[in-house]
Amino acid sequence: VLFKGLAPDGGLYLPESIPEFDIAFYRSEMTYCELASEMIQPFVSENLTSAELMKISEAAFNFNIPLVSLTADLQVLELFHGPTLAFKDFAARFMARCMEHLLAEEITILVATSGDTGSAVANSFFGLDGIRVAILYPAGRVSSIQEKQLTTYGGNVTALEVQGNFDDCQHMVKKAFSDESIIQRRPLSSANSINIARILPQSVYYAWAWKQINTDQPITFSVPSGNFGNLTGGILAEKMGLPVESFIAATNANDVFPKYLQSGVFKAKPSKQTISNAMDVGKPSNLDRIKKIYNSSINDIRENIVSWSFQDDETRNAIQYTKDKFNYLTDPHTAVGLLGLEKYRQENKEHHTGIVLATAHPGKFAEVIEPIVGEKIVVPLQLQKAMEKEKNSITIPAHYSYLKDFLIDT
Known part of the structure; x- marks a missing residue:
């Protein structure tokens, strides 16, 4: 499956079964690499020993994954501290x-x-x-x-x-x-x-974020979404026993998924160009996986996932607002995630902690962000060298x- 990528019929692979861990597992003391090895091992046990998987995890995940608190119940999981800052x-x-x-x-x-x-x-x-x-x-x-x-x-x-x-x-x-x-x-x-x-390792940081919050309560995750691989990783984590209140699929003007949730019928569209360009997708591949996980039940999908789309002007306003209110600089994709969580809270008065997945370093989008905030952004050294x-x-x-x-x- 690793080397084939696609199934022979052109479809996408999914595990035949999904292991489930109890709450004690998620509470236990583990490093990130230990957590990754434990969560991924059931899927690869025929090909990799525990020791081999641990070695691979230590080589792959050798950077920080900070959880930044903007307020007591608004957290940002920074997933952009790897070598390419995304x-x-x-x-x-x-x-x-x-x-x-x-x-x-x-x-x-x-x-x-x-x-x-x-x-x-x-x-x-x-x-x-x-x-x-x-x-x-x-x-x-x-x-x-x-x-x-x-x-x-x-x-x-x-x-x-x-x-x-x-x-x-x-x-x-x-x-x-x-x-x-x-x-x-x-x-x-x-x-x-x-x-x-690509999907399996993305399930791990959802569990890692939950562990950092140190709560027994479910958490709402707001996921900037384009091809929906990141969200699919989160759904797998929930199926593995992670307590999740709801997933928010926050999209830009490419709104095929919010419209699918509204109508129950998926219609692909040509992608539109936006300032959150990594999410400019009009036919998301992983929607097939999401449908399969929920047995093609639109009602089950709606019970677990909400979704809204946001225009570029709203994204720009969110970047400016977050900088002014929290002195926190966000890239356009993460700004869409923040908008999604804010919309969710407007429509759900009772809510638990919300975590927004920050998908890219703002320095990667300096040309977009600098005119919005009116100041020069410090671009990390590795990006300066690339330029x-x-x-x-x-x-x-x-x-x-x-x-x-x-x-x-x-």
């Missing part, structure tokens, strides 16, 4: 180390990115023997820093600049996985959230034939 580092680094440990033959990793996935995958897989990476990203629809982060590695990492949107990139990647003429030539895998190995490097990408039209030619010819 939450995608958790899953990408875990996948890379699993593949490196289990790799039996050369493989090509295909990735579609709307922003942060590409840089996290490039960083995690760069220089690994036997693994080649091709990253498809939409031209003009990622930030300048994101583009530099994913186009400046070289070596075994190639960036393909697609003249289309993220949905075009994702469609091309999925089509490659069903193309026998490609698969017979070279093994393919995905590091997108269509790969279940100094030369962009190296291959431009292709948004047609599968061009990706196929690339895969065959290189």
